[in-house]
Amino acid sequence: MNTCQAIQPQLSSYVDGHLTAEERRALDAHLETCSGCRGVLRDLERLRAAARQLGPIAPPDHVWLEVAGQVRLDEPGAGGGGRASAPRTAVRQWIGLAAALVLVTIGAFFLRVSPPASPPGNVPARDAVQAIADDLMLANQHYERAIAELDALSKTNGGALDPAIADLLRKNIAAADQAIAESRSAVTQSPESGPARESLMEALRRKVDVLQATVTLMNDMRRGDQAGAAESAAAISKKG
């Protein structure tokens, strides 16, 4: 082993300032006479400086949505049975996104509206309906963002989120929303009407059904199960 090979392992420590004064003097003496080792030293300094410039990386927005959905399920009384999800390293990110969306939606809907037949006596029915409407608006915003992300991710991954499917999803959600709006109007006009409240709850459940069917469809697509995907798409169409 020549001198250069022997001292090279010390060059990193030299760059990091970890050599003793004696070691440093010996290395300096070698560097005075060896352009090769001076070059290596210069490269190590450049690499070290460049590495220090590598900063944080912003994660995609959907990661927070998924974390928030799971945290909500973990909260006491959320109905999620505690920690529900295993590590999803094998699951595609957009499947997780959609699943979390559904979970958030279910949490938002059913925690606020059940039991439907007996709202607390000191809460006016109009307020209860408004609370539901607020949750719906929030869920809709999440849903639109989710579809947009699915579009982007499917393009990134070279896959295809069929535009017709995306349109169908939006159409079915719109139909479910219309049913909810009509039922809500009925509840607002007749707050004491049991059938009106039941109708609203049914409309809400239908919307959640659509979202759940959407997740099933996405799983089929992920697995490349064309027959299953067609079946799921048909089911979504019926739910609309």
Added chain:
Amino acid sequence: MKRLVEGHADLALVARCRANSPGAFEELYRAYAPRLFGLACRLVGRGDAEDLLQEIFLTAHRKLGLYKGEAALGTWLFRLATNQCLDHLRSQRARLMQLVDTLDEEPGAVGSSAGAILGVVDRLDLERGLAGLPAGCRTVFVLHDIEGCEHKEIGELLGISDGTSKSQLHKARMRLRQMLGRTDGRES
């Protein structure tokens, strides 16, 4: 004094998270996710980093009760994240120490002693080069050169000696030098 103020703010944020105060956990996530996502991307690769980031924050949410303010919240989260990334690497690619040992025995890992071969190091080239390193020395490089950890701390995290950490760092740098170096060998 600064640490005292930050420590108080950290504890207050954790207390709000534990009380399920609206927006508190999102505030924590927004403050620390970019650094931890960068760490995860560089240690385990972009493909697994998103799932891992979720796991890191879900674990943090469950363990917030264990945070007593001895270290900065960012440091506590960084250690938690690093350990989860290392667990992932161990489960995915056998044991990290085996990778370290393998690298030690590789011939030619030290590389050329010719003069300087690097010009300005492009950030994207460096990220790509990192991804091509063996997990063992990549981990040491990320923790030391990017995250600023000391060899002693790295040794504790990885279960290796300070000397091995230094050795792996040097090998990682020399490999990157080879990967990023110009082929004509001109000194710049």
